[in-house]
Amino acid sequence: MGRVMAAITLAATLAASSASAFDPEDLKRLIETNECVGCDLSNADLLGVNLKKAILVEAILASADLRSANLREANITGANLGGADLTGADLTRAYINGAILCNTIMPEGSVIYSGCK
Template sequence: MGNRRLRKMGRKVAISFLIGSLATFLAPSVRAEKPEHLQRIKQTRNCFKCNLKKANLANISLKGAFLRETNLQEANLEGADLRFAVLRKVNLKKANLKNADLTGAILRDVNLDDAILTGATLPPRYQRRSKSDSKVRVPELIIDILKQQRR
């Protein structure tokens, strides 16, 4: 009788695991960005207080874009063209900016904590001597800028 009970429990556990796995696999992917904000930035290149968290904006052209108080946390901006863009109070925490071009961009009150900047072209005041780091934190950038200004 003990073996029979164990087999029943084993089947229940296996069925529960299978149902849980299928539910996870078939569930729609979690998206944080608002579709209307994503459409707006693609059409107008302007976004005020937009939520684009975790948005996929890889290889997008946002040349001369105006982004203010926009949340781009964990967004994929790999290869994005952000030349001469104005980014004010933008959250780029953990964003992927790999190979993005920010030449001439204006960055004010931008959160770059743990952003991936490998191969990114940054405005002169944000460039670092060491290109070996793939992650750059804003406090380190500020320290570097202050050191350069003292020279």
């Protein structure tokens, strides 16, 4: 899916969901630049989005839907992925050092409880 199509899909999701806690400007920045350091994308619908080589250092991705997302070679060091769903996501060569993985569903379906307080 191209970035323009992803932006349109995510914009529609944004408009349809009043319960979203993420910052729409952060989502726009991620789609346009593939970078969103320290941004708030909690509860964002990122289903199947291509985030290959994205820079998401210390981003808040808590409870985000990242199913089937391409996170290949992405830098998500120190990010909060608590409660996120990564089922089927590609994390090949992704940098996840220091990431919070509390109640996070990993690509193969297992649930991780790393960084829970």
